[in-house]
Amino acid sequence: MRALAEFIMRGRTQATLVVAGAAALPMMFWLSAAAGSLVLLRRGMNDAVGILAWALLPALGWWYFGEPRTLLVLLGSLGLALVLRSSVSWTRVLMVSVALGLLFSVVLGAVFREPIMAMAGELQKLLPQVMGGVHPQLSEDERARLDAMIAPVLTGLIAALLQLLCVLSLTLGRYWQAALYNPGGFGREIRAxxxxxxxxxxxxxxxxxxxxxxxxxxxxxxxxxxxxxxxxxxxxxxxxxxxxxxxxxxxxxxxxxxxxxxxxxxxxxxxxxxxxxxxxxxxxxxxxxxxxxxxxx
Incomplete structure (x- = not known):
């Protein structure tokens, strides 16, 4: 992984190749977010914006085809990287990640409401099997409340997973930065x-x-x-x-x-x-x- 970080920081062409290439590949959006976070942490927004803009093109393409993770995790990780670069505080990063998770939940609920409701409907059918003998003992009001909570909780779970991926991508980017320019610094930050x-x-x-x-x-x-x-x-x-x-x-x-x-x-x-x-x-x-x-x- 250190060799990859060295390749990313070798020049703008190499950084653009990794950040944009990983964003274009299926299931590799986390690598694009981590590489983008490394570039942003090291070079700052003014110098990194030209590189990161290329990653937005495949991310927007994935969004168009109904895959929101690439764009959301990339933008979320870069936002958290800005917070970490300006504050050098993981506590602040984690608090901002909560706001990021809430933003993700609003976006998912507005743009991808139909798929989420379809998933919630399937989960609702499975509840009697999952809960066993407890489900028949619930009153009608309790069952209605439980059914109504499935969609919000499911939205929150998906948003929390994206939020966690943003934090982990930033963590990888920060680890790369420390490995290249401040050995041991990342471990001290996390352990504190x-x-x-x-x-x-x-x-x-x-x-x-x-x-x-x-x-x-x-x-x-x-x-x-x-x-x-x-x-x-x-x-x-x-x-x-x-x-x-x-x-x-x-x-x-x-x-x-x-x-x-x-x-x-x-x-x-x-x-x-x-x-x-x-x-x-x-x-x-x-x-x-x-x-x-x-x-x-």
Whole structure:
């Protein structure tokens, strides 16, 4: 991957080839977004706009044929890259990603409403099988409310997935930038990420209260979970580094996340919320002390 980053930063022609070429290929939009983020982070908007404009052409083509992911993830990643470049704050990036997820949900609901409603209708037919004996015990009002929530939640899930892809694409671009120009800097940034208590509990409140304030606000639950899950991953990375543990533990974490998403993802959210109050990494650092050099050298 480092070799690819070096190729991208070799010149405008090489960067345009990767950014636009990846956007034109099926299922490679994430690579285009990551490469575009690298160019924007390193060169700034004024110098990168000519390169990024070429990626918009295939992205608009995919949109025309009913594939919104390329354009949304590309623009979303570049927007987050601008935030990171100006603020150097992953906390701010994650908060902006929530607004980005909400924007995605509005766009999806307006432009792709019919496909989403068709998917919601198919899921509605499967609910009795999925819920088993619980579904017949629900009252008519409860069933109607549950059915009405399917479309907003589905829209929120799709928007949250696009939001997560934007954050991950930016993460890859930032990793490339650090590997080329600031070795070790990316790891320090990510391991230091910790959401303030006010933000963590604000996101938690939106996740829990959104569905009760209105059916359309049910989409807040998946969208607001993304920053918390990302902060939970940062916490695990920080604890593994502080504990001097082997990278095997991180490999196990991501394998478990893929295999047991329903269990590990909520656990990461809970860990991020608790860490915002307790600061596990700060406590561990104070417990370990300054080391044998007593803070010098």
């Amino acid at each position: 990420l910790r959401l303030p208590p006010a933000l963590s509990f604000g996101l938690l409140a939106a996740m829990l209260l959104g569905p009760n304030l209105g059916l359309e606000l049910a989409m807040l639950t998946p969208i607001c979970s993304v920053p918390l899950a990302f902060a939970g991953l940062a916490l695990i990375h920080g604890l593994v580094k502080q504990g001097g543990l082997a990278g095997f533990w991180l490999v196990g974490l991501y394998v478990s996340l893929l295999l047991f998403m329903q269990l590990i993802y909520p656990l990461l959210v809970v860990l991020a919320i608790v860490d915002s109050l307790i600061d596990f990494r700060g406590r561990q650092a104070r417990k370990n002390g300054p080391g044998p050099a007593n803070g010098e050298g």
